Amino acid sequence: MSVDHSHHIDDPNRTTPAPQFEVISSVPTPPLPDSSEVMTLLVKLPAGSAGNPPHRHTGPAFGYVVQGEMIFELEGEPQRVVRAGESFWEPGGDVIHYQDGNNLADVETHFLVTMFCVPGQPMLIPVGADELEERRSRRAPRP
Template identity: 60%
Template structure:
């Protein structure tokens, strides 16, 4: 490492931690995929789904997302806020654009065990069977962000 006095030290204060999480352990050979999702104003987002092979970590780039995971009350996250979901059996009910006047853009990095799909849709029969796992809006169940 150089002792060059002209080298910038701005990197030492350039980082802002927006989220810390301890993901479940992943096996050797796990894959990682980073995607940007863009929804037009008022879009309902993806149907209920899960990430069976591992966790997903997200960051809202623009707009507002209505975010709902199984076991947590729905919440609105705005640009600059982060979220994560543990993956596995947990259902991701909503990732809708919360606004009818502006687009939503968010970035998600998904980790996935070998041989597992990154995303699987949940059918209506399973949603009905697990209805008791869903937390109504306005409930005071602790959330992780």
């Protein structure tokens, strides 16, 4: 079932323009940890930054690039560039997040991400070299 989210609330007493809504992304509800903490982060990647090493998250994450371009790669998916004004998401859990680096050598990239995390656990869990080797066949071919 699809719902039109582009409407606004009618306000007969309005004296200023109505807010505008644009759906940037929509995904079916991913699995959430039984006990969750939700956090929203503003991440700033310096120009040319490779970002974080391969890692995973305890729950899903939903993001939006505010400025610049990010190289984004999840296990089983080809890497892609997410540009300012575009969104991304990842299911978290067992899926490895390989890349979240800045695609630009001369501009800082900023993105917002809202994450559902297991309380008391780190929101970013590095993946070791041995596990990366074990799961190498799950990584999409690289350009």
